[in-house]
Amino acid sequence: MRKSVYGIVLILLLSLSVVASGCIGGSTPTSTPPQTTTQQTTQQSPTQTQTPTETQTQTEVQTQTSPQTETQPTVECGSGKVVIWHAMHPNELQVFESLAEEYMAMCPGVEIVFEQKPNLEDALKAAIPAGQGPDLFIWAHDWIGKFAEAGLLEPVDEYITKDILQKFAPMAQEAMEYKGHYYAMPFAAETVAIIYNKKMVKEPPKTFDEMKKIMEEYYDPTNEKYGIAYPVNAYFISAWAQAFGGYYFDDKTEQPGLDKPETIKGFEFFFKNIWPYMAPTADYNTQQSIFLEGRAPMMVNGPWSIADVKKAGIDFGVAPLPPIIEEGKEYWPRPYGGVKLIYFVKGIRNKETAWYFVKWLTTSPEAIKTLALELGYIPVLKEVLNDPEIKNDPVIYGFGQAVQHAYLMPKSPKMSAVWGGVDGAINEILKDPKTANIPAILKKYQEEILKNMQG
Template identity: 75%
Template sequence: MRKGIFALLLVGVLFLGVVASGCIGGGETTTTPSTSQSQTTSSPTETTSPTETTTTSPTETTTAPTVECGSGKVVIWHNMQPNELEVFQSIAEEYMAECPNVEITFEQKPNLEDALKAAIPSGQGPDLFIWAHDWIGKFADAGLLEPIDDYITDDILKDFAPMAVDAMQYKGHYYAMPFAAETVAIIYNKAMVSEPPKTFDEMKAIMEKYYDPDNEKYGIAWPINAYFISGIAQAFGGYYFDDATEQPGLDKPETIEGFKFFFTQIWPYMAPTADYNTQQSIFLEGRAPMMVNGPWSINDVKKAGIDFGVVPLPPITKDGKEYWPRPYGGVKDIYFAAGLKNKDAAWKFVKWFTTTPEVIKELSLQLGYIPVLKPVLEDPDIKADPVIYGFGQAVQHAYLMPKSPKMGAVWGGVDGAITEILQDPAHADFEAILKKYQEKILQDMGSS
């Protein structure tokens, strides 16, 4: 990627100068997220010992638009996979070509959470670290994060997807900058579905057409757990957990309605199993026209030789009103560690990294990251990529995974309710079951 980003920027500047008046959104894994508080992390590769990679400033220079430069060393802790690290290093080299007085150092930590919790309080932590947004609550409550409120402006926030803006903050303070996201969407087989569903009614018609259980063929493949069905469970305004009040919402009429809708309108067209691998195999074997899954599943879809597309879960029309499914989504953040030694240089690098469209585009094309910088989602190359663009559109409707540490008590309760419903979905007392597990979650929260 050397010269790539700044070459693109230079071309853009030259072009604008000519026309004058012209005008001009992890590493690859195949595992499903577990229903735990850290489920949106990027399944980093485990290593046996920490390794440090220092990216030194290249000697060559590249003419490019002015960027804000600090000075000194900026240390970033991470647990990325090798292919991710390679791209991040290349991007850092581009920045240092413009800012030769800055040294960006990446340090691999095999157990990042424990390393941070041990090092930051003793003043031995990094300037920055990279992880999913769902650490922001527990790390901020523990005093392990540095606020960046003084740096955040409306001009910065306006270019990010709403979910990404939410992922930057906790209890009134900004602690991180976002660069990618993930959520679930419909992955459809183009050989079976010529036009993807734009409404739930169209989706249901496709499910009805292909549902043939006697021949082990089904209308849709959809793993069932708290994470995967969150889009429908929260579609009508309900929720598992409200970050603002830090209270669960399984007993809300809107949440009950969402669960009832899933198990009466979608489950009847599915294979009778909640198992992730079984559901995915049904789609990969051509026994279902659609699958609900995340970007981590795309490698397996490609290996199966399926000509596929990706679209958001379609809106549901009920009583004359349109409701968009709101699946849980996760955001990848660059955090500012408490007591960081070089805040000014760290901010200038992170701001450039997360708000420069060419950088985010490079992450998307090289690593399959779903952009949260809105201008990138409109880039022709991104639009041409069915995976990135499709999941990028799905992110626009996603419901940010709660940031509060109390969310840890919610996953087990929701999965318990799902397990009980699955014992007899056709005759389940949804209201009684969800109210029962609402109380269990409250008890578990009180004892945690």
């Protein structure tokens, strides 16, 4: 949805409207000061209240071609500056800034500013208590629990109506809520899937046995060619740890599960059946480069990697990790899945204006469609999910299918004690995967995680 002739005409029409009417209305700003990601609990939605968007006093811009034509949908504006912190890649930022420019063209009294923060979590935790944080920030939903518990988020319950909630897929509705309050708005889902080179793999594997045959065919370490490119850390290999009914952490019981037989089986499966066909490194960049250089037929990665794949000129497809068939039963790999959110920060300086922008960005079908088509984001806005163009996009469809098997990352703050323990276990296994005592290692780190959870 980049600026087009239509956009220029729209701006001219708005400008003429301003001259004719004297001004575009603006409301008084609120005066209060300010990736890699959840098994979610279903909680009762808070009581809904009348929102500013339902009154006749809201700030809005109406676009119309003439008094005789039908009035187009309104755009709520507000006025003032809204600062958004993020840790997005440059290609992602470019699209978001383009959308923000479009919104600002419709709302001349609003300024949307994006600020890059490489270490976003630390930056937010330092700035917000000091009253120096942004108005909004962008991250996956797995931060909502710990940030809410720390008092770093601003509830937006007064704006969230049943009508707004029902615009989103159920997973997204759950992601924006924590313990009865809404703190964010969703705009995409994400998980990992197989990205395959069509010159090497004509059809994606339908079962793990087919996947293994492909890996065997292309594994040639003497010539630095491998069966699959696959970063190895707690996030990426969660698919296999959770394939047989295991898990790292259960959000309902708030207990880790590394020592469960099903989790152990999943780890053993990965290191026996996938690791042997990989380059012997866990490094993300190295593994991605192997695929981009055509030295592996497949890569396991997420939507965020698609821009680099396209830049490499690879004719590619996307498909879910295929099921393991054992004794007639299907066991689907269940990689962690998340929902991308725009969070509202405690002490937000311009809450109403920020809400108007966030609502437009997350509920505008054209904005969400742009994020999907240009960045490969998986939509959570129902209207866009049903869009024919989205359904016909092989990338979005492929990742969309993968999301159906995803294991939602926990929202509980206790999950923060789990990541390090899982990565510790993985690093210990990687010292010698062939001889590693995986059950003993996982049980060791299960105890470590429990100790860390207790403080």
